[in-house]
Amino acid sequence: MNLYKADLHIHTLLSPCGDLDMTPKNILAKAKAQNIDIIGITDHNSVRQCYLVKELAENDDILVLCGAEVTTSEEVHCLVFFEKDHQLIEFQDFIEENLPGFLNDPSFFGYQVVIDKNEDIIYEEELLLTSALRKSIDEISEKVSQLNGIFIPAHIDKSKNSIISQLGFVPKGLKFDALGLSPHCDFSEFIVENSYLKDFSFVRNSDAHYVDDIGKVFTELQMKELSFEEVRMALNKIDGRKIVKI
Numbered sequence: 738m739n740l741y742k743a744d745l746h747i748h749t750l751l752s753p754c755g756d757l758d759m760t761p762k763n764i765l766a767k768a769k770a771q772n773i774d775i776i777g778i779t780d781h782n783s784v785r786q787c788y789l790v791k792e793l794a795e796n797d798d799i800l801v802l803c804g805a806e807v808t809t810s811e812e813v814h815c816l817v818f819f820e821k822d823h824q825l826i827e828f829q830d831f832i833e834e835n836l837p838g839f840l841n842d843p844s845f846f847g848y849q850v851v852i853d854k855n856e857d858i859i860y861e862e863e864l865l866l867t868s869a870l871r872k873s874i875d876e877i878s879e880k881v882s883q884l885n886g887i888f889i890p891a892h893i894d895k896s897k898n899s900i901i902s903q904l905g906f907v908p909k910g911l912k913f914d915a916l917g918l919s920p921h922c923d924f925s926e927f928i929v930e931n932s933y934l935k936d937f938s939f940v941r942n943s944d945a946h947y948v949d950d951i952g953k954v955f956t957e958l959q960m961k962e963l964s965f966e967e968v969r970m971a972l973n974k975i976d977g978r979k980i981v982k983i
């Protein structure tokens with residue numbers, strides 16, 4: 738078994754709130770400089786920029802988990818990841834079917850652009866990506882499970898847009914692989930207040946919107962090798978894989 742450092746919550750310039758310097762190239766360079774082995778690309782309600790990050794990382798020792806940070810109808814943020822492109826495409830279709838028609842105002846919310854290898858803009862998203870989808874957390878978790886993805890309610894300690902702020906608790910029966918923590922969460926205090934969650938896996942992520950924040954906090958995973966399935970096994974504590982440090 739080996740230890741790997743993961744930062745599974747990183748926005749690109751596609752997110753309206755993501756800095757325009759959050760290009761795939763800059764994200765990978767910073768992750769490498771911070772000795773991060775696994776990064777999760779999680780733009781608000783879109784997977785359109787993650788493909789390029791994965792492609793550019795092909796010759797590196799960095800595992801890129803492609804996904805998104807979805808906003809459920811209850812306004813809960815959740816991280817989702819898929820291994821295969823066809824799963825990502827199907828999930829993107831699902832998002833677009835359920836994203837309300839509010840338009841983005843780039844001068845107010847920020848630009849929502851996808852770039853190519855040459856850093857030319859190839860797509861601009863017109864709908865506001867931070868809107869809540871017309872699907873509940875249960876429905877989204879179910880969709881992710883059907884597509885064999887990974888599902889992680891994000892920054893559950895936060896006072897807004899978290900499962901605890903919106904629902905009051907983590908419901909029994911909700912399917913997820915791990916629970917996310919914000920960078921500054923005092924975990925020992927959190928787990929005393931929420932002791933019913935003590936047996937679940939937690940991951941602490943940067944939720945970086947700026948290059949400098951990538952890898953400032955991370956989670957250490959014990960697994961056999963860098964792969965999507967090994968990450969899933971670590972989150973679910975299977976066959977000696979586990980989270981060793983948050």
Ligand SMILES: [Zn+2]
Pocket residue numbers: 806814891892898
């Ligand atoms: Zn969030």
Ligand SMILES: [Zn+2]
Pocket residue numbers: 746748806944
């Ligand atoms: Zn985020």
